[in-house]
Amino acid sequence: MTPRPTGADVAASPRGAAGAADRPDRSAAPARPSGGGRRRSSSRLSARTRTRLEIAFFTGPALVLLGLFIVVPVLQAVRYSVFDWNGLGPLDDFVGLDNYARALGDTVFTGAVVNNFVIIALSIAIQLPLGLAIALLLNRDIRGRGFLRVVIFMPYVLAEVVAGVVWVLLLQPNGLVDAVVEGVGLGGLTQLWLGDPDIALGTVMVVLTWKYLGLAVILFLAGLQGVPEDVYEAAQLDGASWWQVQRRVTIPLLGPTIRTWGFLSMIGSLQLFDMVWILTGGGPANSTVTMAIYLINQGTERGLYGYASAVAVLLFVISLVLAVLYQTFVLRRDNEVAPKPRRAAR
Amino acid sequence: MLAALLHRSTTTKDMHPMARNRALTAVALLATATALTACGGGDSGGGDADGSTLTWWHNSNTDPGKAYYEQVAADFEAANPGTTIEISALAHEDMLTRLDAAFQTGDTPDVYMERGGGELADHVEAGLTMDLSDELPETIETVGSSVNGWQIDGRTYALPFSVGVVGFWYNTDLFEQAGITEPPQTMEELDAAVQALKDAGIQPISVGAGDKWPAAHYWYYTALRECGQDVLEDAVTSLDFSDPCFVAAGEDLQELVETEPFNEGFLATPAQQGPASASGLLATEQVAMELAGHWEPGVMQGLTEDNEGLGEKTGWFPFPTVAGGAGDPEAALGGGDAWACAADAPPVCVDFLDHLLSDEVQTGFAERDMGLPTNPAANDAVSDPALADLLEYRDSAPYVQLYFDTAFGENVGGAMNDEIALLFAGQASPQDVVDAVQAAAGTA
Numbered sequence: 001m002t003p004r005p006t007g008a009d010v011a012a013s014p015r016g017a018a019g020a021a022d023r024p025d026r027s028a029a030p031a032r033p034s035g036g037g038r039r040r041s042s043s044r045l046s047a048r049t050r051t052r053l054e055i056a057f058f059t060g061p062a063l064v065l066l067g068l069f070i071v072v073p074v075l076q077a078v079r080y081s082v083f084d085w086n087g088l089g090p091l092d093d094f095v096g097l098d099n100y101a102r103a104l105g106d107t108v109f110t111g112a113v114v115n116n117f118v119i120i121a122l123s124i125a126i127q128l129p130l131g132l133a134i135a136l137l138l139n140r141d142i143r144g145r146g147f148l149r150v151v152i153f154m155p156y157v158l159a160e161v162v163a164g165v166v167w168v169l170l171l172q173p174n175g176l177v178d179a180v181v182e183g184v185g186l187g188g189l190t191q192l193w194l195g196d197p198d199i200a201l202g203t204v205m206v207v208l209t210w211k212y213l214g215l216a217v218i219l220f221l222a223g224l225q226g227v228p229e230d231v232y233e234a235a236q237l238d239g240a241s242w243w244q245v246q247r248r249v250t251i252p253l254l255g256p257t258i259r260t261w262g263f264l265s266m267i268g269s270l271q272l273f274d275m276v277w278i279l280t281g282g283g284p285a286n287s288t289v290t291m292a293i294y295l296i297n298q299g300t301e302r303g304l305y306g307y308a309s310a311v312a313v314l315l316f317v318i319s320l321v322l323a324v325l326y327q328t329f330v331l332r333r334d335n336e337v338a339p340k341p342r343r344a345a346r
Numbered sequence: 347m348l349a350a351l352l353h354r355s356t357t358t359k360d361m362h363p364m365a366r367n368r369a370l371t372a373v374a375l376l377a378t379a380t381a382l383t384a385c386g387g388g389d390s391g392g393g394d395a396d397g398s399t400l401t402w403w404h405n406s407n408t409d410p411g412k413a414y415y416e417q418v419a420a421d422f423e424a425a426n427p428g429t430t431i432e433i434s435a436l437a438h439e440d441m442l443t444r445l446d447a448a449f450q451t452g453d454t455p456d457v458y459m460e461r462g463g464g465e466l467a468d469h470v471e472a473g474l475t476m477d478l479s480d481e482l483p484e485t486i487e488t489v490g491s492s493v494n495g496w497q498i499d500g501r502t503y504a505l506p507f508s509v510g511v512v513g514f515w516y517n518t519d520l521f522e523q524a525g526i527t528e529p530p531q532t533m534e535e536l537d538a539a540v541q542a543l544k545d546a547g548i549q550p551i552s553v554g555a556g557d558k559w560p561a562a563h564y565w566y567y568t569a570l571r572e573c574g575q576d577v578l579e580d581a582v583t584s585l586d587f588s589d590p591c592f593v594a595a596g597e598d599l600q601e602l603v604e605t606e607p608f609n610e611g612f613l614a615t616p617a618q619q620g621p622a623s624a625s626g627l628l629a630t631e632q633v634a635m636e637l638a639g640h641w642e643p644g645v646m647q648g649l650t651e652d653n654e655g656l657g658e659k660t661g662w663f664p665f666p667t668v669a670g671g672a673g674d675p676e677a678a679l680g681g682g683d684a685w686a687c688a689a690d691a692p693p694v695c696v697d698f699l700d701h702l703l704s705d706e707v708q709t710g711f712a713e714r715d716m717g718l719p720t721n722p723a724a725n726d727a728v729s730d731p732a733l734a735d736l737l738e739y740r741d742s743a744p745y746v747q748l749y750f751d752t753a754f755g756e757n758v759g760g761a762m763n764d765e766i767a768l769l770f771a772g773q774a775s776p777q778d779v780v781d782a783v784q785a786a787a788g789t790a
Contacts (some may be wrong), residue, residue, distance in 0.1 A: 086757070087450050088472040172622040173611040195611030197771060283556055284613035285771035299445070302760040303468070 074316065080309035087305040099310035108286050109311065112294045113318070115201065119290070120269040122205050124262055130209070131216030132258075136246055137223045138217065149221070156214035164278025167207050169195070171279075194280050197287040204279055204288050211275060212268070216261055223257030224250065228301070258333040265328055270319045291315045398692040399430045401455040402446070407435040410714045418710070420703050429694050449474055456691035457698060460504040460684045462495035463582075463748050464755020470685075475503045476687040481696045487704050492720045495748035496684045505703050508717030509682035510640030511740045512563055512749075518661040520548050520634040533598065536666045540607040543634050552609040552633040554617030554624035555770045558763040559751060561639055563661070563679065565766045565779065567748045569595035569678050571668040575745060578673075582753050585787035586625035587780050591672060596769060596776025598668055603770055609633050613771050618645050629655050639680065640718055640736050641786070660732050664739060678743040681752055682717070754787070761786030 012126070084093040103109045138149055155163060170176045171193040178190045193203040227250060235245045251258075273292035276282065282289035282297065289297075295315065299308030399622035403418065406412050412435050419431040434455070436444065448454045454474055460466050469475045479487070479501045486493055486502050489677070496504040496665070516529065521539075524546040530536040543550040549783035573591035583585055609615060609627055616623040621630055628636045629646035636642070646655030667675040685702050701707060705723040712719040712727035718737050719725065725741075728734045732784040740746060751759025765782035774782075 086468060087446075088468055088474070169620070169622075173609075175622070192611040192614070195614035197613070197773075200614070280614060281556065283767070285768055285773050297760075301756065303756045 031203060061253050077309040077312045077316075080306050081313050082310075083306040085306035086303045091306075093306075095306070099307045100314065102307065103311050103314060108289060108295055109291070110278050110288045111286060113289045115288065116272070116290050118201070119205070119208070119272060120266050121209065123265050126205070127164055127213055127216045127265065128208050128258070128262070131213055131220055131261075132251070132254075134213070135217050135220035136250070149217075152217050153214040155211045156218070158211075160211070160274040161278055163211060164207075168279060171203060195284055197285045197331060198285060200280055201289050204276055207279060208272075208275060212265070216265070219257055219261045220254060223254045226257075227253045259330050259334055263323070263331065266322060266326060267319065270315070270322065291318070349726065357783070362556040386694070398428060398694045399432060400457055400692065400695055400698055401432045401434070402457040402458065402698075403434045403436060405436055405438040405441045406716060407437055411716045414710060414714055414716070417703065418707055420510060422698055425701075426694060426697065431698070454688040454690075456688050456695050458686055458688070460496060460686040461681065461752050462504065462506070463685060463753035463757065464757075466496060466503055466686075467498055468755060470498055470503055472688055473611060476689050476691060476695070478502050478505065478687070478696065478699070482700055485700050488722070489703065489720045490722070492545075492682070492746065494745075494754070495681065496686075504686035505683050505686035505699055506684040506720045507708065507711065509680060509720050509740065509746065510718045511678040511680035511736060511746060512567070512637060512639045513639055513664045513678075513736070513739070514635050514661055515628060515642045515646075515656075516635035516661045516663065517628065517631055517633075517656055517659050519659045520546075520631065521661070524548055524634070529661065530666050531663075533602070533666050533668055536602070537605055539765070540605055549609050549627070549633040550607040550635065552615065552624040552627040552636045553612050553770070555608075555612050555615045555767055557617040558767040559749075560617045560637070561770045562751060562763040562766040564747070564755055564763075565595055565599050565769070566679050567637075567665040568598040568668060569673075570747055571595070571665070571671040571673040571675065571680055574672045575674060575677065578747060585754065585783075587783050587787075592780050593776045594671075596779045599766075600769065600776055603772070608770075613767075618649075621649055623649070625648075625649060631656075631659075640733060643730065643732050644715075653706060662732055662735055674744050676743050678740060678746050679749065680740065680746045681749040682720070719786060754783075758783060759785045767778050 007008040080091070082094060082096055083091045084095045084099075085091055134152060138145055138152070142148075173195065175193060177193060181187065181190050191199055191203075194200050231249055231253070232245060235249050240248065271292055272290050273296070276288055276290055276293060277296070280288045291311065292315065295308050295311045298304045298311060383596040402415075404415055406415055415433065419433055423429055423431060429767070434441075445454075445458060448458075449469060449472070452474070460469070460475070466475065476532045482502075482505070485505060489505060492506045492509045493502055495509075496502060496506060496748045500669065514529070520543070521529070524539070524542040526539050526542055528535075530539045540550040553564070569592055572595045573581075573589060577589050577591060581589070581592075609624070609632070612624075615627075620626055624636050625638065625642060625645045626649045627633045628642075629649045638645075643655055643660060646660075647653050649655070664678070685699050686701060703721055705721060708721040708724035709727045711717065712724040713729065715728070715730050715733065718728065718733060718740065722741075725737060728737055747753075749759075751763055753759070754762065762783045765774050769776070769779055
C-alpha cells in the first residue's frame with residue numbers, strides 16, 4: 001500500500017511548482033489581443049470584402065445550380081401550367097386556371113392525394129415504433145450486432161428499381177411469397193398481392209416498410225450515440241429499470257432525431273414514385289396511384305405537359321405547406337435548442 | 347429512376363422484344379469516327395458530293411436486323427457518293443424517349459420511325475415532318491392501302507415498312523386437350539372454347555391489363571366489329587364517339603370479361619416482360635391463348651429458355667365476329683412502323699426512304715423475319731409460317747384499322763386505354779369508356 005503524501009509533500013510536489021510557474025504567462029496574456037486588435041482595425045474594410053468574396057466563392061456554384069435546376073424549372077412549370085400544351089410547338093393556348101380546376105375535379109388525382117396521405121400516416125405509424133424497437137435492441141451489447149445492423153440497413157442501400165423488380169417477381173401469382181404462405185400451411189391466405197385493387201396498397205406499404213425501415217433504424221442508432229453515458233448512469237443509480245430508462249431517458253433525448261426522421265419520411269412519402277411505379281405502375285384500377293405517378297402518366301405518357309405542370313405545381317404546393325407546418329409546429333423546439341439569452345430572460 | 351421510366355413507358359407494341367438490352371451502339375460511334383476521318387482526310391474529291399450527312403435512328407439493335415441495316419446504309423452510301431449515314435441503333439423504349447426529347451427541342455434525326463395516327467398529326471402540326479406526297483408518288487403507290495395510317499388530309503408523311511395485325515395466338519396442344527377442334531369464329535364459339543378450357547383445368551386467356559393497351563385491344567376489336575368503317579373513319583377525325591355502336595362494343599367486352607376467361611391476377615399482368623407476363627404465360631404453356639400482334643412469336647421466343655417460344659404448337663386465328671355488328675367481319679386491327687424524314691432533313695433523305703422501301707431492301711427485311719413487309723414484292727420472302735398466315739389475312743382484309751390509341755393520339759388514346767382497363771377491373775361501364783374518351787377529346 002502506497003503511503004499517502006502529507007501536506008508538506010503536496011506543497012513541495014512538482015504540480016505545485018508548475019502551478020506557480022503558470023502565473024507569469026497568464027498575466028502576460030492580456031497584452032496579446034490589443035496588438036491583434038490594432039492589426040485587424042487597419043485592414044477591416046478589406047477583411048469584410050474578403051469575407052464577402054469568400055461567401056460568394058463558396059456558395060456561388062451551389063446557388064447557380066440551385067437556380068438553374070430548381071428555381072427555373074419550378075417557375076417554368078408554373079408558366080406551363082396555365083397553358084393547354086402538348087409539349088410540341090409554341091405556348092399559345094392560354095387556359096388560365098382550368099388545368100388546376102380539372103386536376104382537383106379528377107377523381108384519380110384526388111384519389112392519388114388520399115393515397116399519399118395514407119402512405120404518410122402508415123409509414124410513420126408503422127416505421128416509428130418498429131424502427132425505435134429495433135434501434136434500441138441493436139444498441140444493446142448483443143452478439144452479431146454489426147451483422148444485424150447491416151441486414152436491417154441493406155434494403156435501404158439497394159436501388160429502388162432493383163428491389164422493386166425482385167418484389168414483383170416474389171409477389172406474382174404462384175410466386176415465392178405464395179409458395180411460402182402455402183408451405184407453412186396457410187394456403188387459404190394467398191392473395192393476388194399486386195393484382196387485387198383492394199389489397200395492392202397494403203402490399204405496397206409492406207414493401208415500403210421493408211425498404212425504408214433501415215433509414216429509420218440507422219438514424220435512431222446515430223441519435224442514440226449522442227445520448228451521453230452519464231444520464232444512463234444517473235438513471236441507473238436512481239434504480240431505474242431498463243424499460244424505465246428507455247421510456248423516460250432515451251426516447252425523450254432521441255426526440256430531435258425522431259422529429260427529423262418524421263420530416264424526411266413525410267417528404268419521401270409525398271414524392272413517392274419509383275417503388276410504386278415498378279411494383280404496380282399505379283394500378284390495378286388506380287388503387288395505388290400517387291401524385292407523382294399521376295403526374296408522369298398525364299405528362300410523359302399522355303403528352304399533356306400543360307396539365308401535368310399544373311399537377312406538379314399542386315404537388316409542390318402541398319409538399320411546401322406540409323413542410324412549413326411541420327417546421328412550425330413539430331420542429332420548432334429543435335430549432336430553438338440554444339435560445340438566445342434575452343429570450344431566456346423574458 | 348430513368349430506368350424506371352423506360353421500364354413502364356410502354357404504349358409500344360410493335361417492338362423487337364428481344365432487343366431490350368441497352369445498347370448505344372458501337373456502330374453509331376464507329377460511323378461517326380469514320381465520318382470524321384473522312385472529312386479530315388480530304389475535301390478535294392467527291393465531284394457533285396455536297397457532303398450530305400443523314401442521321402438515322404432505328405430500333406433493330408440486335409442481329410440480324412442491326413447488321414442488315416448497316417449493310418443497307420453502306421449500299422446507299424456507295425450508290426450516292428458524298429452521302430454519309432450515321433446510324434443509331436437504339437433499344438425500342440430508349441428510342442421513343444429520345445425521340446420525344448428530340449421533337450421537343452426540334453433537333454430530330456433526319457430519318458426516324460413514325461407510328462402514324464394522332465402522334466404523326468402532332469408532329470406534322472408542329473412542322474417537324476416532311477411531306478412526301480410529291481416526292482415519292484410511285485413508292486406510295488407500291489405500298490398501297492397500308493399507307494393510310496400515315497396520311498393526313500390526303501398528304502403522305504411517312505412510308506410504312508412493316509404493318510401487322512392483331513389476332514389470337516394459341517397453343518394448339520392445349521386446345522386439343524380441351525377438345526377444341528376448330529378455332530372459334532364467333533363470340534359464342536369463343537365463350538364455348540373458354541368453358542371447355544376451364545373444364546379441362548386450363549387457364550383460357552392471358553391479357554396484360556397491367557400495361558393497359560393489351561386490354562384495350564379487345565375493345566378496339568369489338569368496336570371494329572360493331573361499328574361500320576364510315577363511323578370509325580369519322581370518329582378518327584371528329585373524335586366524336588356518340589354513335590351507339592361504341593357503347594355496344596363495351597357491352598360485348600363486358601360480357602366476355604364476366605365469363606372470367608383471363609389469367610389469375612390479369613389486372614397487374616404486364617404485356618411482355620418476363621415469364622409471368624401475358625406473353626410469358628402463353629410461351630410457357632400456362633394459358634391457352636392471347637390476343638396480340640405479329641410480334642408475339644418473337645416475344646415468346648425471347649421468353650423461353652430454348653428460344654423457341656411455342657414452336658410447333660403456335661396457332662393463330664382472327665378476332666371472332668360479333669352477332670349483329672355493323673362492322674366488317676373481316677376488318678383487321680393493326681399498325682406498324684414507317685420511315686419519315688424530318689422537315690429540315692437534306693433532300694437526299696427522300697432517296698434514302700425510297701431505297702428502304704425498294705423491292706430489294708424489303709425482301710432482305712422479310713427474309714430476316716424483321717417484320718411484315720409492305721412492298722408486295724417481298725411477300726414471298728416471309729419464311730416464318732405463322733407470319734406468312736398473318737400476312738395473308740392482312741392482305742385479304744378490306745381495311746386495316748390503326749390501333750385506336752395510336753390513331754387518336756396519346757392523350758385521347760391514353761384516356762381510352764385507362765378507362766378500358768377499369769372496365770376489365772369491373773370499375774367502369776361501357777358508357778364510362780365512351781364518356782372518358784369524349785371528355786379527353788373535348789367533344790363531350
